[in-house]
Amino acid sequence: MEKTRKDHSRKYLNPYLGGLLLGLVLLAANYIAGRGLGASGAIKSVIVAATDVVAPAHVQKNAFYNDYKKEHPNPLKNWLVFEMAGVLVGGFVSGALWGRLKLKVEHSPKITSRRRLIFAAIGGILFGFGSQLGRGCTSGAALSGMAVLSLGGFITMAAIFGTAYALAYFFRKNWI
Amino acid sequence: MGPLVVNEIISENTNLFLAFLIGIGFGLVLESSGFSSSRKLAGVFYGYDTVVLKVFFTAAITAMVGLLFMSLFGWIDLDMLFVNPTYLSSAIIGGVVMGAGFIMGGFCPGTSFCGAAIGKIDAMVFVGGLFLGVLLFSETFSLWDKLYMAAFKGSPKISESLGLSDGLFALLLVAIAAGMFFVAEWAEKKFPREEY
Numbered sequence: 001m002e003k004t005r006k007d008h009s010r011k012y013l014n015p016y017l018g019g020l021l022l023g024l025v026l027l028a029a030n031y032i033a034g035r036g037l038g039a040s041g042a043i044k045s046v047i048v049a050a051t052d053v054v055a056p057a058h059v060q061k062n063a064f065y066n067d068y069k070k071e072h073p074n075p076l077k078n079w080l081v082f083e084m085a086g087v088l089v090g091g092f093v094s095g096a097l098w099g100r101l102k103l104k105v106e107h108s109p110k111i112t113s114r115r116r117l118i119f120a121a122i123g124g125i126l127f128g129f130g131s132q133l134g135r136g137c138t139s140g141a142a143l144s145g146m147a148v149l150s151l152g153g154f155i156t157m158a159a160i161f162g163t164a165y166a167l168a169y170f171f172r173k174n175w176i
Numbered sequence: 177m178g179p180l181v182v183n184e185i186i187s188e189n190t191n192l193f194l195a196f197l198i199g200i201g202f203g204l205v206l207e208s209s210g211f212s213s214s215r216k217l218a219g220v221f222y223g224y225d226t227v228v229l230k231v232f233f234t235a236a237i238t239a240m241v242g243l244l245f246m247s248l249f250g251w252i253d254l255d256m257l258f259v260n261p262t263y264l265s266s267a268i269i270g271g272v273v274m275g276a277g278f279i280m281g282g283f284c285p286g287t288s289f290c291g292a293a294i295g296k297i298d299a300m301v302f303v304g305g306l307f308l309g310v311l312l313f314s315e316t317f318s319l320w321d322k323l324y325m326a327a328f329k330g331s332p333k334i335s336e337s338l339g340l341s342d343g344l345f346a347l348l349l350v351a352i353a354a355g356m357f358f359v360a361e362w363a364e365k366k367f368p369r370e371e372y
Contacts, residue, residue, distance in 0.1 A: 012210040023236070026239040028198055033194070034258060037198070062318075063318070079191065082195035083198055087202050087293070091212060091294060092203075093204060095212065098207075100207075117301050120281050121304065123278065123281015124277065124303065127306060129309035130269075130309075134273075141271075143232060146240065149333040149335050157271075159275060163271065164279040166275075167279045
């Protein structure tokens with residue numbers, strides 16, 4: 001049994017080293033671009049760009065789209081869109097190097113794939129919705145905000161993790 | 177002196193190209209740390225795997241202390257960095273909704289892209305959910321715009337709000353992180369899981 005655990009952990013980077021490297025990437029983003037990392041902002045850019053193609057009149061009428069469009073005349077020519085394209089490449093390369101490229105639904109043996117996918121969809125919808133209300137997700141608001149000592153970043157971080165801990169008991173069957 | 181793009185040392189297009197490279201670094205670190213696995217991520221909420229806490233807080237204190245030193249050496253002007261504005265109500269309620277999404281979905285947006293990149297179907301479904309969620313918020317914005325704009329506090333630093341210098345706050349946060357790492361190591365021994 002001890003061997004299984006060791007084999008498992010050897011496949012991944014030491015977490016403190018991973019954290020140090022992630023901190024350096026975040027530092028580079030601030031030094032070069034004057035901003036932190038992000039993820040949900042790229043999704044917003046794509047949604048605004050797509051809506052503008054499908055229904056430009058609708059974008060004019062909706063304040064949330066319109067404000068964004070005014071600031072970013074070309075929503076896809078956006079720092080976060082290029083960064084997230086890089087994340088897909090970097091994630092894929094790392095998965096290839098470590099032999100982790102595989103199409104599969106990852107779930108606890110106690111639940112079905114179907115249940116896992118239903119909860120993944122609900123979780124994604126909630127996270128997407130919350131990231132717009134909270135002006136950024138775990139990367140953009142919490143991590144990057146904390147690095148520049150933003151009060152809002154610390155508050156959002158505490159709200160995300162606090163809520164997940166508070167609800168962990170009710171969703172334990174999905175995970176343990 | 178940094179930030180390079182704000183000081184017009186590099187062009188806007190170079191900035192976008194570097195964003196792509198930074199993203200590659202971001203993706204490489206997330207995936208090789210195990211953030212492409214929802215079961216590893218969710219472990220932090222049950223104690224069996226605390227990789228999220230270790231990576232997240234090590235990264236936050238590395239970048240925070242790094243920025244303070246770079247400012248001290250005159251390499252970067254901290255006043256030119258983007259600091260997220262604080263809208264108290266939406267920061268808390270948005271965070272609560274995201275936290276619920278985290279424990280149900282097992283990913284956050286950045287990590288779900290990593291999972292999707294290596295073929296995790298649950299991560300792809302989560303990403304699909306993200307797009308729906310962002311669209312849902314945008315389309316129903318008129319219902320939330322008051323909440324979205326409520327309790328605006330400007331872009332305060334937490335150190336100012338607590339009446340501490342940036343350096344002292346950073347030192348305190350490093351100490352708190354060290355304490356959490358100690359608890360995290362203990363939790364992994366107390367709630368071990370052999371296989372997940």
